[in-house]
Amino acid sequence: MLHIKILIPQIIHDLWLHKLRSSLAIFCIAFGIFAVLMLSALGKGFYDANNAEMVGLADDAFIIWQNKSSMSSRGYPKGKVRWITIGDVLELPRIFSDIIWVSPIVSQSAVLSYKGRAYSKSVTGVSSDYIGLDKIKLTPGSRFINQFDMDNAANVAVITWRMKEILFGNDQAIGVKVLINNIPFTVIGVLSKDSSKNHMFSGDLLISYKSYMSLYNEHQAYFFMLQTNPDIKPEQFKLMLRSYFAEKCHFDKSDDQALGFWASSDMSDFIKWFFIGVQMFLWFCGLMILAVGSIGVANIMFLIVTEKTYEIGLRKAVGATDRQILFQIFFESLFIVGIGGFLGMGASYFMVMFLQHVTLPGWIGVPYLSWVTILTTILTLGLVGMFAGFFPAKRASEIDPVEALMM
Amino acid sequence: MSEKIIQIHDVGKTYHTGKIDFEALRNINLEIEKGDYVAILGPSGSGKSTLMHIIGCLATPTVGSYFLAGKEVSKFTSNDLAKARNLYIGFVFQKFNLMPQMTVLDNVSLPLLYRGIKTEERRSKAKEVLEQLGLASHLMHRSNELSGGQQQRVAVARALVTNPEVILADEPTGNLDSKSGEGVINLFNQLHEGGKTVILVTHDTAVAKNANRIIQIQDGTIRV
Ligand SMILES: Nc1ncnc2c1ncn2[C@@H]1O[C@H](COP(=O)(O)OP(=O)(O)OP(=O)(O)O)[C@@H](O)[C@H]1O
Ligand SMILES: [Mg+2]
Numbered sequence: 001m002l003h004i005k006i007l008i009p010q011i012i013h014d015l016w017l018h019k020l021r022s023s024l025a026i027f028c029i030a031f032g033i034f035a036v037l038m039l040s041a042l043g044k045g046f047y048d049a050n051n052a053e054m055v056g057l058a059d060d061a062f063i064i065w066q067n068k069s070s071m072s073s074r075g076y077p078k079g080k081v082r083w084i085t086i087g088d089v090l091e092l093p094r095i096f097s098d099i100i101w102v103s104p105i106v107s108q109s110a111v112l113s114y115k116g117r118a119y120s121k122s123v124t125g126v127s128s129d130y131i132g133l134d135k136i137k138l139t140p141g142s143r144f145i146n147q148f149d150m151d152n153a154a155n156v157a158v159i160t161w162r163m164k165e166i167l168f169g170n171d172q173a174i175g176v177k178v179l180i181n182n183i184p185f186t187v188i189g190v191l192s193k194d195s196s197k198n199h200m201f202s203g204d205l206l207i208s209y210k211s212y213m214s215l216y217n218e219h220q221a222y223f224f225m226l227q228t229n230p231d232i233k234p235e236q237f238k239l240m241l242r243s244y245f246a247e248k249c250h251f252d253k254s255d256d257q258a259l260g261f262w263a264s265s266d267m268s269d270f271i272k273w274f275f276i277g278v279q280m281f282l283w284f285c286g287l288m289i290l291a292v293g294s295i296g297v298a299n300i301m302f303l304i305v306t307e308k309t310y311e312i313g314l315r316k317a318v319g320a321t322d323r324q325i326l327f328q329i330f331f332e333s334l335f336i337v338g339i340g341g342f343l344g345m346g347a348s349y350f351m352v353m354f355l356q357h358v359t360l361p362g363w364i365g366v367p368y369l370s371w372v373t374i375l376t377t378i379l380t381l382g383l384v385g386m387f388a389g390f391f392p393a394k395r396a397s398e399i400d401p402v403e404a405l406m407m
Numbered sequence: 408m409s410e411k412i413i414q415i416h417d418v419g420k421t422y423h424t425g426k427i428d429f430e431a432l433r434n435i436n437l438e439i440e441k442g443d444y445v446a447i448l449g450p451s452g453s454g455k456s457t458l459m460h461i462i463g464c465l466a467t468p469t470v471g472s473y474f475l476a477g478k479e480v481s482k483f484t485s486n487d488l489a490k491a492r493n494l495y496i497g498f499v500f501q502k503f504n505l506m507p508q509m510t511v512l513d514n515v516s517l518p519l520l521y522r523g524i525k526t527e528e529r530r531s532k533a534k535e536v537l538e539q540l541g542l543a544s545h546l547m548h549r550s551n552e553l554s555g556g557q558q559q560r561v562a563v564a565r566a567l568v569t570n571p572e573v574i575l576a577d578e579p580t581g582n583l584d585s586k587s588g589e590g591v592i593n594l595f596n597q598l599h600e601g602g603k604t605v606i607l608v609t610h611d612t613a614v615a616k617n618a619n620r621i622i623q624i625q626d627g628t629i630r631v
Pocket of ligand 1: 424431454458
């Protein structure tokens, strides 16, 4: 209703009269917006890059272990159970069609020797499915234990990057034979360097569960890992598996201590909430900066209103209504906040563009600005502007023209 | 046929400054007809400006009623008063009261802004009025670059641009030398001849003689 074309040059004139204060307030707003947007963009990229990796497991994966029973069941006393065997684990996919991959995880220490030197290392027996369950990556030229190895009880080993360096230094490792408890094993794979920090597996060597069983004459599956069809709910699956093993291992199916579960969904939930917490904290910091900026803008507006008392009185005398004056001052505040916001948004846009085109360490991920973030920011800016403008505008609208003109 | 544009009944105005109340106007009864040329004459502090502010809808009376063009202004809200000023009143003040950083043209077109009139139309109207008052060559000057007499002409132009019913002038010659003062008074005389209602506040009897009706005010009341 008021003519913005006339207002804008006036606003610029007013701001120019208070160069230092206006530039500080605009800078505060711009910096607040820049901080909020950058933190949010970095946070988003970081979350995307790390969510999967930090979970360390495939989605819908479970690590399961058996405990002693915590109550008696059908004549079996508390604490007395039949232990789950590797065989029990491997037949699970035939019993539950929802299980896609499964692997026992059994570990013991072993004497590893190569070129006359002996090392005490931990050996883990797994199935060929393990590579899909734990997100391990292999170096080029490597392969993982496969079905053929398992069928033929082949003595093959996959070693970590660290083991490779200890045993072979810079030499070729693939195809070389090492001794595990004096049995020769052929190295078929080396885990990639960065893989070794992101997966579940914390041992030194992986061999097939078949080799493990003959090496240690051991059948108990201390741990096992499996991945289900994504359609099945984790809680539902846990109950199904517990009642299956309750029958088989003589514990009560209501005994929630008997089987231990660790689901990747637990971890993703944790990470999700962790990131929401971090984001809220960042938003809070940004808002504090914006609050300071908005008080700065309000301060300038009060100054401008005081200086313009005469002018406002005169405008009123020639017919400006309280509402028109209110709008004018309000618009000025929004305009100042808008300039700050625009600068902040522009700066963060270019910064994000820049960061998207340089190579950043993998864990930082690729920052990006989502529309939700931008819209939320604009909304916040609007609120900041209104907050900064309201009180000065109200004071301006209450100026008495008679008193103002006597000045 | 005469139409009473201003009707004031038993109006009083009390100023509250701190704990002290000051009765600037009391028992004012006044009717002014459309097309009248009225001078309000009185010594300093007698309440002339206060009365003018009430007539001009810049202030409301503490007691009594005031009708402007048939509407009871004494009951108006602040927004309605602003609209009434814009619609019916053109002010000329002793101190000219122009916007120093604005051009003459923008100063004069300002009242039209608050009527929501488009820029070009505002400018052409303002230009027209300024030309009539002999200021055509000063349109783009800043108002503080002009002489006192010229500034007061600009103020008169601003008062006229909305084509108001009533022109109110508070000591319009108070800050002018006698020659420029005479020029401004002549303007008011012409406005009156053109049919406008002109109300002139002054403490100068020579100025007051231009009007066809003189109201004397003393200690906040009209002397009869
Ligand atoms: N806002 C105010 N608060 C308190 N007292 C006021 C106010 N405005 C005016 N007065 C007092 O009211 C009285 C009348 O003032 P007013 O300005 O109407 O006089 P005036 O006749 O216009 O005088 P002058 O010729 O000096 O302009 C004066 O005594 C003045 O001090
Ligand atoms: Mg006065």
